[in-house]
Amino acid sequence: MSYLLKGGIIATFTAGADKPQCCKSDILVEDSTITQIAENINAGPGVEVIDCEGKWISPGMIDTHRRHIQSALTADEVHIGQLAGCLDALHSGVTTLLDHFHAATTPEHANKCLEATIKSGARVIWCPARQSGPTQVFPTLEWANDGEAAKWQMEMLRELGTKDGGKLTADGRVTLGLAYDLVGMGPVSVHQAAIEFAREIPVALITAHVVKAPRILTFRDAGLLGPDIVFSHCNCLFERTDPDDEMWEAMKEHGCAIASTPVDELGMAHGRPVAMEAVRRGVKCGLGADCLSINGGRTHEEIDKHGLVSPRNNKHHSADAFRLATLGGAEALNMQDIIGSIEVGKKADLVVFDTDSVNLAGINDPISGITFHATNADVELVMVNGEIVKRDHKLTKVEWGPVGRELKQKAAEVRERFPPERLEALWSKWYDSNGAPVI
Numbered sequence: 252m253s254y255l256l257k258g259g260i261i262a263t264f265t266a267g268a269d270k271p272q273c274c275k276s277d278i279l280v281e282d283s284t285i286t287q288i289a290e291n292i293n294a295g296p297g298v299e300v301i302d303c304e305g306k307w308i309s310p311g312m313i314d315t316h317r318r319h320i321q322s323a324l325t326a327d328e329v330h331i332g333q334l335a336g337c338l339d340a341l342h343s344g345v346t347t348l349l350d351h352f353h354a355a356t357t358p359e360h361a362n363k364c365l366e367a368t369i370k371s372g373a374r375v376i377w378c379p380a381r382q383s384g385p386t387q388v389f390p391t392l393e394w395a396n397d398g399e400a401a402k403w404q405m406e407m408l409r410e411l412g413t414k415d416g417g418k419l420t421a422d423g424r425v426t427l428g429l430a431y432d433l434v435g436m437g438p439v440s441v442h443q444a445a446i447e448f449a450r451e452i453p454v455a456l457i458t459a460h461v462v463k464a465p466r467i468l469t470f471r472d473a474g475l476l477g478p479d480i481v482f483s484h485c486n487c488l489f490e491r492t493d494p495d496d497e498m499w500e501a502m503k504e505h506g507c508a509i510a511s512t513p514v515d516e517l518g519m520a521h522g523r524p525v526a527m528e529a530v531r532r533g534v535k536c537g538l539g540a541d542c543l544s545i546n547g548g549r550t551h552e553e554i555d556k557h558g559l560v561s562p563r564n565n566k567h568h569s570a571d572a573f574r575l576a577t578l579g580g581a582e583a584l585n586m587q588d589i590i591g592s593i594e595v596g597k598k599a600d601l602v603v604f605d606t607d608s609v610n611l612a613g614i615n616d617p618i619s620g621i622t623f624h625a626t627n628a629d630v631e632l633v634m635v636n637g638e639i640v641k642r643d644h645k646l647t648k649v650e651w652g653p654v655g656r657e658l659k660q661k662a663a664e665v666r667e668r669f670p671p672e673r674l675e676a677l678w679s680k681w682y683d684s685n686g687a688p689v690i
Contacts, residue, residue: 252637254280255294259303259603262617263310263593264570264578271570271618278308280599283422283637288595301632303603307617309573310592311346311374311600311635313580316458316483316510316539318351323384323669328661329354330363335658337371338646339543343627344602346635347374347580347590349481349510349539351430351458355379358403369425372640372648374600376584377419378428378458379404381445388677405448412452424636428456435469446475454479456584458510461485462521471501478506481583483539485509485529486522499532508535508583511575515541526575527567537580538572569622576622603632605644 256278264271279287279298294300317340324332333352340348350368355361361379368375383400387393394400411419412427419425429449434442449457461467461482470476488498488509502509511526529536581591589598604611604621608629614620633641640648 252639253282253295253298254599254634254637254639255292255298255300256280256303256308256601256603257292257300259306259308260617261288261308261593262573262621264574265592265594266578266587271573273617278593278599278601280601280634280637283598285593285595285597285599288593301603306606306631307604307611307621308593309344309602309604309617309621310577310590311602311633312344312576313347313537313584313586313591314340314345314539315349315481315508315537315580315583316351316512316541317348318353318542324354324360324665326357326359326363328665329360330367331654331657331661333364334367334371334649335654336543337368337373337375338649338651338654341371341373341633341635341640342630342646342651344604344625344630344633345373345540346600346602346633347376347584347586349376349378349428349456349458349584351378351380351460351483353380353382353430353432355404355407356384356400358407361404361407365419365425369420370649372424372635372638374590374635375425376428376455377425378430378454378456379407380430380432381405382433401445405445408449408454409452412454417452417455422636426455427452428458429454430458432459434459434473434475435464435466439473443473443475450477450479456481458483461487463487465498467498467501467507471505476501476505476507478508478585480505480507481510482507483510483541484512484516484521485525486516488525489523489528499534502529502534503532506535508537508585510539510583511536512539512541527571530571530575530579535579535583536575537583538575569619572622573618599634599637601632601634602630604629605631 260273260275262271262273276288276290277292278285279292352364365377368377381404383394383397385392386395408429417427419427431446446457456479458481462484463486465487467482491498509525509529511524513524513526516522516524526536526538578587578591581587590600604625610624610626610629611620614624630641631644632639640646
C-alpha cells in the first residue's frame with residue numbers, strides 16, 4: 252500500500268542536529284519507505300490519503316531493552332505473553348524493540364516466542380538468551396542441563412541466522428540477535444567461542460546486563476567488546492566521574508551502546524540512570540522499558556535529601572529524552588540509516604498523535620507534548636515498515652479482543668500455580684524479615 256499523510260506536524264531529530272525539527276508537511280509512503288516530504292503533495296493513483304491536519308507525526312519510538320515475559324512459563328504462556336507484550340508496545344507508539352528473551356529454555360518455548368513476535372507486526376531484534384533454566388534454586392543455583400541447552404540453542408542460532416542473513420521475516424522486520432549474560436561465569440574461552448560463533452553467523456546485536464558490577468571490563472579483558480554490543484542499564488557508570496574512566500573509555504573506544512531504562516532502574520534500586528551522561532560522553536545510548544510490571548522512581552532526590560533550592564530549569568530537556576527514544580535508540584541498535592527519524596529514504600515507522608485528545612488539546616509543542624503528556628490513548632495511528640498496525644486508536648494487524656481474553660486465562664493459570672503464599676515462601680529463603688539477602 253501507499254499512503255499520503257496529509258497536513259500533519261512532523262516532529263523529528265535528524266543526524267547532526269542539536270535541536271528537533273517541527274514543521275507542517277505531508278509525508279508520502281510507498282511500500283515500506285518514505286519517498287517524499289513536502290507541502291501540498293498530490294496523491295497519485297492507488298495512494299490512500301490520511302487526514303493528519305494539525306496532528307503530530309513522530310518517528311516510531313525505539314525500546315532498546317525490553318523483556319516481555321519471564322522464564323517459569325509454559326510454551327503457550329510464552330506465546331500469548333510475547334504477543335500481548337509486542338501489541339502493548341505498538342499500542343503505545345513503540346515500533347522497534349530489542350527483545351532480551353530469557354525464556355528460550357526449550358525449542359518449543361523459542362519457536363512459540365518467535366511465532367508471536369512475527370505475528371505482532373512489530374520491528375524486533377529478537378535476542379534469545381544463551382542460558383538454561385535452573386534445575387535448583389535453593390540453597391544454591393544449579394544448571395545441571397546447561398550443556399544440553401547450549402548445544403541446541405547454538406544450533407538454533409546457526410539455523411535461524413544462516414537462512415537469510417539473520418532476517419527472520421522476508422521484509423527484514425524481525426532480525427536475529429543474541430542475549431548473553433554468562434560472561435564472568437566459568438572459563439573465558441567458552442564465552443569467547445560463543446560470541447565469536449554468533450558474530451560469524453552474524454547476529455545483528457549481542458545484548459547483556461550490566462548493573463552494578465564492572466562487567467564492562469570483564470568483556471573488555473576477554474576481547475569481546477564491539478559496536479554490536481548493547482549493555483542494559485550500566486548504573487555502575489554513574490559514579491565514575493573521572494573524564495578518563497576506563498569503563499567509559501572502553502565503551503566509547505569499541506562503539507558499544509547503553510540501553511538505559513530509568514523508570515525500572517530507580518524502582519528496582521539499580522542506581523542512578525546514566526543516559527544523559529552517556530550522551531555527554533559521546534557513548535551511544537537509547538531508552539528502554541525493561542519489565543513493564545516494575546514501576547517507580549524518584550524526582551530530584553538529591554535536592555530533597557539535602558534541602559537544596561530547586562533549580563529554575565532542569566539540566567536536561569524534553570527534547571533530550573525525545574531524541575533518546577527515537578534517533579538515539581536507532582544509533583544504539585546500529586539502525587540509524589533506516590529508522591529513528593522522519594527522512595526520505597528511511598523506513599516508514601511512524602506514529603500519529605491525536606492532538607484533540609484530553610491530554611494534548613492544550614499543548615502546542617509536539618516535543619514536550621509527546622514526552623510529558625501523551626499516553627497510548629493519544630496514539631491514533633501506528634505504521635511499521637509502511638504497514639498500518641493501529642488505526643483510529645485500535646490495533647488492526649492483530650485484533651486485541653481474543654488476545655486479551657487468552658492473556659487473562661493464561662495469567663489466571665500462572666497465578667494458580669504461583670499463589671502468594673508460595674511466592675512468599677520462596678522469597679523467605681533468599682531474604683530475611685528485614686529484606687536483607689540471606690548469604
